[in-house]
Amino acid sequence: MGNLAAALDHPSRVARPAVRRGWLEDGPGPDDRRGRDEFVEVPWDDVLDRLAAELDRVRTRHGNQAIFGGSYGWASAGRFHHAQSQLHRFLNTIGGFTGSRNTYSNGTSSVLLPHVVGDMHAVLRQASTWPTIAEHTELIVAFGGVPEKNVFVTPGGVTVHGTPGHLARLRARVALVSPLRDDLPSTVDARWYPVRPATDTALMLALAHTLVVEGLHDREFLARYCVGFPEFERYLRDKDPEWAAGITGIPAADIVALAREMAANRTLITVTWSLQRTEHGEQPVWAGIALAAMLGQIGLPGGGFGHGYGSMGDVGDTGPELRVPxxxxxxNPVDEFIPVARIADLLLHPGRKYDYNGEVRRYPDTRLVYWAGGNPFHHHQDLNRLRRAFTRPDTIVVHEPHWTATARHADVVLPATTALEREDLGSGRRDTHLIAMHRIAPPAGEARDDYTIFAALAARLGVAEAFTEGRSPREWLEHLYRSWREEPTFDRFWADGELRLPPGREHHTLFADFRADPVAHPLRTPSGRIEITSATVAGFGYPDCPGHPVWLPPSESGPLWLIANQPHTRLHSQLDAGDVSQAGKVAGRERLRLNPADAAARGITTGDVVRVFNTRGACLAGAVLDDALRPGVVQLPTGAWFDPVEDHPTGPLCAHGNPNVLTADIPSSRLSQGCAGQHATVDVERFTGPAPRVRALHPPLRKGSR
Incomplete structure (x- = not known):
């Protein structure tokens, strides 16, 4: 709430519609002044007329596939005023758009898992619940840990935060495999295996090797429920613990001991989403499944494999599986799409071919980008490259409550309300309640909700009835609720403020049914079984993702590994201007954690302003020394609003500490084209001389109005 309240009337709010001066005076077209130009405030009717005309020009001259409907992001907790839904409904009404597929969060896994186990939902939504883990699990091997900071969030919100309590009451022994000791709450007694970043797969392969050479693997399970193990077993011959020790930094004896312990207990192998958000991110997920299959515990309560515990609040939750209004x-009449993390490639390389999940696709020629409810200058990689990409379209439109970097790189910025400034229905995945979200503050300045903006554009384009169906926002809330249930009435629900949803149940998972009878309950893979080796993936011929789990070393190296993970003080980049987020800064910038040994070698102490850099760019951050990091590792959370300093003597520089000026804009592999932004290699030095002022929280200069 500290972030919400402070951001409500923060100076960074977009007060009135604003148009970039170059677009206003020169018209649509590619422009390298985006992100540097000033803005002019324009009356609502004027800007809506201009925008409607531009939408019509693009769809008429270039086709609707030339419109990219972005809006990837979390946006509002409300189900009606969900910005992505609003934008996509509007664009579909005017003829469609090029969209995106999958997510930055788990886009690699969402492509891989159907090939290996046939169903992503079965892994992410039907894993053992925390009560089941408490009752049955004896050992949790947590690759990437179970970071408690992430379990307070779920798309749509979380009414009751149950996971921290489950973690506090955990009885299972935990093996924490992570470069960060605090990837598991301090209340959990765990053995820490401080693995080198990007080497978890090598550790998994060595564990699998030990199971084979000591005869601890379950051959009966592998024969009945899996395909392709013999080929994988042959690959494991030289992947022994001594080999892995040199890669991972984990002693060979510890690897052998852990493998024996896993085989002797009911073991749950978990892999966080962060591990697949890397180059070759398919491999730790696939290797984790193979390792769990070798133990023969997939489908047993509290055993087998889990993906995303600690990555999201609903993984392992017992809440209802009920779709809310x-x-x-x-x-969408347009069948073009891109994998979500390929936005810069889309803009920079129209017409270029690329591989994706066995297909050869081609990037369409994008002329107009429409973004609402997201911030690509937060979640995308290599932001200096993204800046170049944003110079290419004819027009970029953004709905935003605040002057984020995405807004500053747009042509038309329309002030949007926040969740506190409108009415809505609130509920998240597996949430216990549906919330009546009453408006508690008037809109700031001239802000309007997305629905009202799109309704006005739809009217100008002759499709008002198709978009609105004749309903106001309140009438939509009543309609959606009444279409969903009759009792209690909407009026009763609205007066009560909430509706408790039916409780979830401890159900048999897909894997439990599969284990009971793999013939009657086959998986949706070509074989109907777990594919430790996939003939389909092998047939694609991708060298960066062969047909079974393999060790593929990272393509870059450097003095330090940077981990760019999620922050403690906000959700992604949302409300970075808020009090809680700002209180977490050091020297007014995002905090960079270093191991004391790495800091001492560079003459850095806590509170110093430091420059974090590599060949892609650099940012300033505030140093914090912490021995909870493995030496050779630094950690800088994502979400500080990108604040580029133009023409700095040291080269491209973000004054605020956004790590995505450092991460590489490369795909996880040709299979998934997923995000690989979790890691980068960098160096760090004390910043000497006057540090550039942080300007990200102040509106861009605007002169005059129309």
Whole structure:
């Protein structure tokens, strides 16, 4: 709430519609002044007229596939005022758009898992619940840990935060495999295996090797429930603990001991989403499944494999699996899409071919980008490259409550309300309640909700009835609720402020049914079984993702490994201007954690302003020394609003500490084209001389109005 309240009337709010001066005076077209130009405030009717005309020009001259509907992001907790749904409904109403597929969070896994186990949902949503783990699990091997800071969030919100309590009551022994000791709450007694970043797969392969050479693997399970183990077993012959020790930094004796312990207990192998958000991110997920299959415990309560514990609040939750009211988006007549993390490639390389999940696709020629409810200058990689990409379209439109970097790189910025400034229905995945979200503050300045903006554009384009169906926002809330249930009435629900949803149940998972009878309950893989080796993936011929789990070393190296993980003080980049987020800064910038040994070698002490850099760019941060990091590792959370300093003597520089000026804009592999932004290699030095002022929280200079 500290972030919400402070951000409500913060100076960074977009007060009125604003148009970049170059677009206003020169018209649509590619422009390298984006992100540097000033903005002019324009009356609502004027800007809506201009925008409607531009949408019509693009779709008429270039086709609707030339419109990219972005809006990837978390946006509002409300189900009706969900910005992505609003934008997609509007664009579908005017003829469609090029969209994106998958997520930055788990886009690699969402492509891989159907090939290996046939169903992503079965892994992410039907894993053992925390009560089941408490009752049955004896050992948790947590690759990437179970970071407690992440379990307070779920798309749509979380009413009751149950995971911290489950973690505090955990009885299972835990093996924490992570470069960060605090990837597990301090209340959990765990053995820490401080693995080198990007080497978890090598450790998994060595564990698997030990199971084979000591005869601890479950051959009966592998024969009945899996395909492709013999080929994987042959690959393991030289992947022994001594080999892995040199790669991972974990002693060979510790690897052998851990493998024996895993085989002797009911063991749950967990892999966080962070591990697949890397180069070759398919491999730790696939290797984790193979390792769990070798133990023969997949489908047993509290055993087998889990993916995302500690990555999201609903993984392992016991809440209801009930779809709450939502706004229909309609049907998109355009079949073009891109993998979500390829936005810069889309803009920079129209017409270029690329591989994706066995297909050869081509990037469409994008002329207009429409973004609402997201911030690509937060979640994308290599932001200096993204800046170049944003110079290419004819027009970029953004709905935003605040002057984020995405807004500053747009042509048309329309002030949007926040969740506190409108009415809505609130509920998250597996949430216990549906919340009546009453408006508690008037809109700031001239802000409007996304629905009202799109309704006005739809009217100008002759499709008002198709978009609004004749309903106001309140009438939509009543309609959606009443279409969902009759009792209690909407009026009763609205007066009560909440509705408790039916409790979830401890159900048999897909893997439990599969284990009971793999013939009657096959997986949705080509074989119907767990594919330790996938003939389909092997047939694609991708050298960066062969047909079974393999060790593929990272393509870059450097003095220090940077981990760019999620922050403690906000959700991604949302409300970075808020009090809680700002209180977590050091020297007014995002905090960089270093191991004391690495800091001493560079003459750095806590509170220093430091420059973090590599060949892609650099940022300033505030140093904090912490021995909870493995030596050779630094950690800088994502989400500080990107604040580029133009023409700095040292080269491209973010004054505020956004780590995505350092991460590489490369795909996890040709299979998934997923995000690889979790890691980068960098160096760090004390910054001497006057540090550039942080300007990200102040509106860009605007002169005059129209």
């Amino acid at each position: 939502y706004l229909p988006q309609g049907v």
